Amino acid sequence: MRLLRTDPTRPDPHVIKSAAEVLDRGGIVAAPTETVYGLFAHAYREDGCIKVFKAKGRxxxxxxxxHVDSLEMAEEVAEIPRDIAEVLRRVWPGPITVVAKSRGVVSRCVTAGLDTIAVRAPAHPVALAIIRELGAPIAGPSANKAGRPSPTTALHVVEDLDGEVDLIIDGGPTFFGVESTIINVTRRPPALLRPGPFTVEELERFFGAVEIPPVARGVAEAEVALAPGMKYRHYAPETALVVVHFDLGDAVRALKSKGLKVAVLCAVGKCAEADYVIDMGSDLYEVARNLYKSLRDLDRLGVDVGLAPALEERGIGLAIMNRLRKAAGHREVFNTGQLLSVV
Ligand code: TXA
Ligand code: MG
Structure with a gap:
């Protein structure tokens, strides 16, 4: 395995060329996008795609x-409705993925045999440069082991996938820190499948009405998964994580009185003294950037319980709460009685 470093804003052409060569041979490359690090294969190569699934344990x-570099490239692989294409011209590249009808040209492994395909143009100079150099779309999930938090640094990729990837490109920490927004545009109105940095407020402004099913907030496991990935348990920390809707200080005291060791993940000024305090940030964008690193850190502390404050589900806050709920295995409490019954 090789690790190459590059300036994220001005990608080193040698590094980009190396990445494209590996992909062209059917190898796999981990590289940054503006959301999280991706684990990429040439979208037309079955062998590369199979390696991605194996390495990730997906x-x-x-x-x-x-991942494409343009609307034109997206239209090679997907049938994008004309009105949606008009919008994508304005919002791409960016952290918004659309699920549309597949043209069946990418490897079957990529779409898991579905007749739909998820496509996005990433707004990261490194990811875009790789696609341009290769001259073809690249397929990939987040570059973590299945069931681990998504990687926001190259170090996280090494932690999870050391020895299983042909090349890791270190382009520094990612910008948003949570995965792209996904909408299904085969339906009208389009339906939100996964909230992300492209907010509901922005979706409504650009796409008009958007359906927001409860699963998009991460509140309930749907009987029938809307996105195939929804049926899989996401990040499950070893440490019991709980989302707290009341005073964090009261929550810590209740747990301490039971002799438990507690860590608090503070956010936007919601904080309390505990055995450990991890500050995720003072505004929601900073919290999103630090979220997955904080969850990784939580598991290293050896505490009995981690507490995270419930945040406002506006803007990128909806994506943060969706990820927190999943990481907490839906343990969400409104008073100390509930808290003590779930830990
Ligand atoms: O920001 C991101 O989206 C990152 C970067 C690397 O681009 N990627 C990412 O990929 O988060 P992944 O594999 O971790 O999540 C992709 C999600 C999965 O939940 C998958 O089920 C869903 O997209 N998906 C893919 N194709 C789909 C389809 N045809 N219909 C519905 N959902 C689909
Ligand atoms: Mg993922």
Whole structure:
């Protein structure tokens, strides 16, 4: 395995060329996008795609996102409705993925045999440069082991996938820190499948009405998964994590009185003294950037319980709460009685 470093804003052409060569041969490359690090294969190569699933330990029925450098490239692989294409011209590249009808040209492994395909143009100079150099779309999930938090640094990729990737490109920490927003545009109105940095407020402004099913908030496990990935348990920390809707100080005291060791993940000024305090940030964008690193850190502390404050589900806050709920295995409490019954 090789690790190459590059300036994220002005990608080193040698590094980009190396990445494209590996992909062209059917190899796999981890590289930064503006959301999280991706684990990429040439979207037309079955062998590369299979390596991605193996390295990640991902079930083969959970399809990958296809990353393109333009609307034109997206239209090679997907049938994008004309009105949606008009919008994508304005919002791409960016952290918004659309699920559309597949043209069936990418490897079947990529779409897990579905007749739909998820596509996005990433707004990261490194990811875009790799696609341009290769002259073809690249398919990939987040570059973590299945069931671990998504990687926001190259170090996280090394932690999870050391020895299983042909090349890791270190382009520094990612910008948003949570995965792209996904909408299904085969339906009208389009339906939100996963909240992300492209907010509901922005979706409504650009796409008009958007359906927001409860699963998009991460509140309940749907009987029938809307996105194939929804049926899989996401990050499950070893440490019991709980989302707290009341005073964090009261929550810590209740747990301490039971002799438990507690860590608090502070956010936007919601904080309390505890055995450990991890400050995720003072505004929601900073919290999003630090979220997955904080969850990784939590598991290293050896505490009995981690507490995270419930945040406002506006803007990128909806994406943060969706990820927190999943990481907490839906343990969400409104008073100390509930808290003590779930730990
Ligand atoms: O920001 C991101 O989206 C990152 C970067 C690397 O681009 N990628 C990412 O990929 O988060 P992944 O594989 O971790 O999540 C992709 C999600 C999965 O939940 C998958 O089930 C869903 O997209 N998906 C892919 N194809 C789909 C399809 N045809 N229909 C519905 N959902 C689909
Ligand atoms: Mg993922």
């Amino acid at each position: 079930p083969m029925d959970n399809p990958l996102i296809v």
